[in-house]
Amino acid sequence: xxxxxxxxxxxxxxxxxLALLFAVPLGIVVxxxxxxxxxxxxxxxxxxxxxxxxxxxxLFTPVLLRSVGFALATVVLCLLIGYxxxxxxxxxxxxxxxxxxxxxxxxxxxxxxxxxxxxxAILSDEGLVNGIxxxxxxxxxxxxxxNTPWAVIGGLVYGYLAFMILPLYxxxxxxxxxxxxxxxxxxxxxxxxxxxxxxxxxxxxxxxGCVLVFLPAVGDFISAQLLGGADTYMVGNLIQxxxxxxxxxxFGAALTIVMMAFLLIxxxxxxxxxxxxxxxxxx
Amino acid sequence: xxxxxxxxxxxxxxxGDLVSTEGWAERVPLARRRPRRRRGRDFDRPVxxxxxxxxxxxxxxxxxxxxxxxxxxxxxxxxxxxxFSTQWYDEFFSNVGLRESLVASxxxxxxxxxxxxxxxxxxxxxxVRARSRLAQxxxxxxxxxxxxxxxxAGTSALxxxxxxxxxLSLLTIMIAHITFSISFVTVIVRARLSALNREVEEAALDLxxxxxxxxxxxxxxxxxxxIIASALLIFALSFDDFVISFFTTGESPTPLPVQIYSSIxxxxxxxxxxxxxxxxxxxxxxxxVAVALPRLLGRREEENVLIGRETA
Numbered sequence: 394x395x396x397x398x399x400x401x402x403x404x405x406x407x408x409x410x411l412a413l414l415f416a417v418p419l420g421i422v423v424x425x426x427x428x429x430x431x432x433x434x435x436x437x438x439x440x441x442x443x444x445x446x447x448x449x450x451x452l453f454t455p456v457l458l459r460s461v462g463f464a465l466a467t468v469v470l471c472l473l474i475g476y477x478x479x480x481x482x483x484x485x486x487x488x489x490x491x492x493x494x495x496x497x498x499x500x501x502x503x504x505x506x507x508x509x510x511x512x513x514a515i516l517s518d519e520g521l522v523n524g525i526x527x528x529x530x531x532x533x534x535x536x537x538x539x540n541t542p543w544a545v546i547g548g549l550v551y552g553y554l555a556f557m558i559l560p561l562y563x564x565x566x567x568x569x570x571x572x573x574x575x576x577x578x579x580x581x582x583x584x585x586x587x588x589x590x591x592x593x594x595x596x597x598x599x600x601x602g603c604v605l606v607f608l609p610a611v612g613d614f615i616s617a618q619l620l621g622g623a624d625t626y627m628v629g630n631l632i633q634x635x636x637x638x639x640x641x642x643x644f645g646a647a648l649t650i651v652m653m654a655f656l657l658i659x660x661x662x663x664x665x666x667x668x669x670x671x672x673x674x675x676x
Numbered sequence: 677x678x679x680x681x682x683x684x685x686x687x688x689x690x691x692g693d694l695v696s697t698e699g700w701a702e703r704v705p706l707a708r709r710r711p712r713r714r715r716g717r718d719f720d721r722p723v724x725x726x727x728x729x730x731x732x733x734x735x736x737x738x739x740x741x742x743x744x745x746x747x748x749x750x751x752x753x754x755x756x757x758x759x760f761s762t763q764w765y766d767e768f769f770s771n772v773g774l775r776e777s778l779v780a781s782x783x784x785x786x787x788x789x790x791x792x793x794x795x796x797x798x799x800x801x802x803x804v805r806a807r808s809r810l811a812q813x814x815x816x817x818x819x820x821x822x823x824x825x826x827x828x829a830g831t832s833a834l835x836x837x838x839x840x841x842x843x844l845s846l847l848t849i850m851i852a853h854i855t856f857s858i859s860f861v862t863v864i865v866r867a868r869l870s871a872l873n874r875e876v877e878e879a880a881l882d883l884x885x886x887x888x889x890x891x892x893x894x895x896x897x898x899x900x901x902x903i904i905a906s907a908l909l910i911f912a913l914s915f916d917d918f919v920i921s922f923f924t925t926g927e928s929p930t931p932l933p934v935q936i937y938s939s940i941x942x943x944x945x946x947x948x949x950x951x952x953x954x955x956x957x958x959x960x961x962x963x964x965v966a967v968a969l970p971r972l973l974g975r976r977e978e979e980n981v982l983i984g985r986e987t988a
Contacts, residue, residue: 397805397806397807397808399887400801400802400804400805400806400807400811401802401806401808401810403798403802403806404798404799404802404803404810404814406795406799407795407796407798407799407818407858407862408799408814408817410795410855410858411814411818411821411855412817414836414851414852414855415817415820415821415855417836418832418833418835419828421832421835421836421839422828422831422835425835436835436838474732477725477728478728478732480725481725481726481728481729482729485722485725485726493729496733497733497736500736500737500740502912502959502960502963503740503955503956504916504952504955504956504959505916506918506933506940507743507952507955507956508739508740510743510936510940510944510948511739511740511742511952512739513940513944514743514746514944514949515738515739517754519754519755519944520754521742521754521755523755524754524755524756525755551739554736608825609825609826611825612827612828613827614827614919615918618941619940629827632831633922636831636834636923637922637923642838645831646831646835649828649831649832652825652827653824653825653828656823656825657823660823
């Protein structure tokens with residue numbers, strides 16, 4: 394058997410698995426999104442593009458906008474928190490670099506659900522912080538933390554920060570610190586040195602981190618479910634409801650497709666810019 | 677130390693001082709400190725960054741530590757730690773439903789680990805060695821699951837099982853987990869595989885080894901660290917997964933994360949702390965094995981210089 398024939402034989406099992414159990418189901422989602430439900434709420438195929446019009450119905454647009462808004466706020470906060478952390482480790486970590494980055498990543502290996510639950514236990518009305526607040530006499534009835542937009546965004550930041558720190562660290566660690574010294578020797582101000590030296594070196598890491606945080610944050614429903622309430626629901630909650638509670642699968646499928654398409658647009662923009670950057674780097 | 681000290685003190689220092697006087701010892705640390713002090717005025721401001729880092733570490737670790745601490749509380753309070761007890765762990769392990777969930781989660785993770793590692797590794801071989809348009813599209817097909825949001829993975833799996841009429845059970849969770857684990861294995865194993873030295877394999881073939889013998893005696897030994905690392909990663913991911921399980925789970929037993937989710941919706945209890953802490957311990961144990969095992973295997977492999985990554 395030729396080498397190439399043998400290689401194609403190895404390709405077959407997993408290739409078929411992914412084709413049948415990943416690609417085909419995505420096709421089914423598209424098909425169902427154009428279908429409708431029969432009187433007993435079973436999804437039936439059909440041609441009902443109005444499902445997509447429903448996605449942009451004024452009833453649901455606030456949810457879509459909120460998802461994007463929360464995800465963007467999460468990205469910005471992750472960048473503001475993650476950049477100094479990554480920079481500190483890359484530049485001043487010295488021989489502790491590996492240990493420090495391991496310390497940063499360790500909490501993120503704990504189940505996301507458990508970590509979100511931890512914040513519920515701390516911030517809920519009967520939680521630890523409110524216990525301290527009422528014991529200290531700061532407030533009679535405690536402070537309302539949960540069910541606010543910031544609780545949901547905070548949960549998302551806490552959930553996905555590692556996806557920002559790791560690519561940032563990878564980019565900043567590659568940068569030669571002598572470049573910063575050189576910038577200063579040439580009388581560059583702090584800001585100029587940052588803008589002309591550090592930022593271009595960090596940019597690919599920033600872009601990768603933003604995409605890696607944005608993708609899961611848009612589709613998240615755990616944070617809004619546990620830390621928020623009905624008026625902080627995101628598109629993930631809506632999809633989850635359509636599938637598991639409302640039994641309106643065609644509408645849920647249409648929401649899924651719209652979200653996936655939206656994310657793929659951003660992903661392809663990022664991949665294109667990353668490919669261009671690596672071409673320029675090698676040229 | 678002598679040479680380094682001479683260099684650090686710089687041209688302004690008196691050479692005679694360096695050799696003869698007793699001030700030598702103090703002067704070296706002083707000189708060493710100089711660049712660090714200069715950095716303090718820089719834009720980087722390590723003092724600010726260090727404080728920021730410490731505060732950050734506090735906020736990332738505190739919630740986890742608090743969950744673990746209150747899982748040992750003697751009263752159901754989440755506000756006051758009144759004393760040490762293991763009653764919430766007793767409650768976890770004596771509850772039949774929760775115990776079944778734990779067993780179900782482990783079963784799912786084990787099956788997913790084995791099947792996904794085998795499929796992902798063969799796919800990695802195929803992708804590195806096959807040259808055709810089919811191989812290119814397989815590569816794309818392998819990469820898309822990595823960027824698919826979990827909720828899309830969950831809904832598409834649910835729709836598939838509904839369409840072909842399979843009742844939701846542990847089996848459907850396993851199938852969905854395997855589908856979204858293959859790519860992780862492939863990416864990790866492929867990185868290792870493409871760093872291998874092909875000439876060693878060709879030499880084995882020239883010496884009369886069959887293709888299977890070459891695979892078993894030459895290629896696989898070099899790949900074990902990557903295969904084991906990805907297998908453990910898959911176990912951890914599958915064991916921790918909530919979203920995909922949530923969409924593909926049957927009535928009972930449900931995997932542990934799904935069980936946690938439904939209990940949280942009825943309010944927070946110390947039993948959830950105990951379950952969460954147990955899951956955390958299992959995750960960290962797997963991580964420790966994942967870090968330690970490839971090193972143990974890797975050391976033996978390094979003796980075999982021919983297969984080393986660096987020779988490629």
